Amino acid sequence: MKIPKPVKLIIKTPIQLLEGLKIKTRIYIKRDDLNGLLISGNKARKMEYLIADALKKRRDTIITCGPVQSNHCRTAVVFAKYFGFHCHLFLRGEPGKRYQGNLLIDKLLDAKITYITPSQYKYRDEIMAEYAIKIKKLDFKSYVIPEGGSNEIGALGYLDCMKEMAGFIKKNRVDAIYCAVGSGGTYAGLLLGKKLLKINVALKGVIIADTVEYFKDKILSICERAIDKFNMHIRINRRDVDLIDGFVGKGYGIPYREELKTIKDIAKLGIILEPVYTGKTFYGMLKNLRNKRYKKVIFIHTGGIFSIFAFNKDLTKVIS
Ligand SMILES: Cc1ncc(COP(=O)(O)O)c(C=O)c1O
Incomplete structure (x- = not known):
């Protein structure tokens, strides 16, 4: 089956350098939080x-x-x-x-x-x-x-995202991409894109619930179904799925102090993260970068702005 055409309600998103963070690695942000208003984000x-x-x-x-x-x-x-x-x-x-x-x-x-x-x-x-x-x-x-x-059809959206980023990654020699993993479709789509377009970049998924093994299985099965259904001439194996654990905290949707502090610090630079996905992922990325020699990375801002209003209490504590 041929890859279907999207409905084109979203707009293309910019890649923006995050300025003002005092670390050696340059962090670029793929602003998928800006793809629309009510529809903003990876979904x-x-x-x-x-x-x-x-x-x-x-x-x-x-x-x-x-x-x-x-x-x-x-x-x-x-x-x-x-x-x-x-x-x-x-x-x-x-x-x-x-x-x-x-x-x-x-x-x-x-x-x-x-x-x-x-x-x-x-x-x-x-x-x-x-x-x-x-x-x-x-x-x-x-x-x-x-x-x-998150299935083989939804994942195609992130194959598109990888296509949008491909030129930038090559031109700027980006070492790694970081994204949140909550149901696996975003990571699966990016991985399909990386393989199809033969992009040499590390793809790091920070899990925000469950376990690495659970998500490896899930991501592999989404990729395999996409490869089958859309006759993609690529192979993906378990080693291709590179997931980072240790930032879930007490569980899905439960924020923790270091995470909330990260949200506060990054907001000062003009980027709003939220406590369920992007806050944990950004914090996880910063920790992970300490052990890496990456010069340039892209953080996929997967959106989620509206949930900050449901975390009013937790966020008020760190900003007041
Ligand atoms: C804002 C946000 N970021 C990241 C994710 C994780 O993406 P995925 O479910 O494709 O793993 C989700 C949903 O789970 C989300 O709502």
């Missing part, structure tokens, strides 16, 4: 292809899942609205007393939401599949998107 690149696929298959309802403050779900809701789909979210957790951050946007855009418990969430794929069958009887044609939009 939009994936949605470009997932929505294109849903349109091609003539579906009318997007079903997807994530935690209550999911950037992916918010992005899915915005794309769904723009392209005229219904949207149903299965969110892990509770709404809280007041809607805020991503959830507030989901609600404002009138997404249908079912809250599920963490133990139900383990069966999210089955729950979404059952729901799709249920609404089929009412004549709705569903398009089910897995957590984080």
Whole structure:
């Protein structure tokens, strides 16, 4: 199958030198947080292809899942609205007393939401599949998107990102790229791009939940499915997946002091990170760079700005 065309709702993002950080390595930031307003962040690149696929298959309802403050779900809701789909979210957790951050946007855009418990969430794929069958009887044609939009179709968005960066990487002899790993699709797409375009750059993924082994399996399986489906003439093996552990803290979405301090320091330089993904990843990158001789690296800013409002308390503590 040929690689499909994206819907082109996002705009191209700049690569910007981070000035003012007193370390030897030059850090460039791929500003994927600037690819749109409500759709800002990495999830939009994936949605470009997932929505294109849903349109091609003539579906009318997007079903997807994530935690209550999911950037992916918010992005899915915005794309769904723009392209005229219904949207149903299965969110892990509770709404809280007041809607805020991503959830507030989901609600404002009138997404249908079912809250599920963490133990139900383990069966999210089955729950979404059952729901799709249920609404089929009412004549709705569903398009089910897995957590984080991370499958062989969503990953194509990050193959595009690597294409956008290829010239810059070669011209500036960039040594490494760092990105967050939360459901694996971003890393998988970048890895596919690196192999297809034969780019000589280290690709470092900082895990923000689960374990390295879990994500190695997941990333490999996304890559293998993409290679199969789109007849890519490349090989990817376990050694190609280079993941960094040690920065999860107490768990997914739980910030810690050094991370929050990093967010505060980087914000002074004009870049806002958030506590779930980019804060942990940036902190992890800075620590990792201490053991490397890299001269130039790119940090992929994968967005997530709206979740800072749900972390108001933690962030207020470090900035006041
Ligand atoms: C802001 C942000 N950055 C990074 C990630 C991680 O990307 P991926 O899920 O493709 O591993 C996510 C989602 O999980 C995200 O919302």
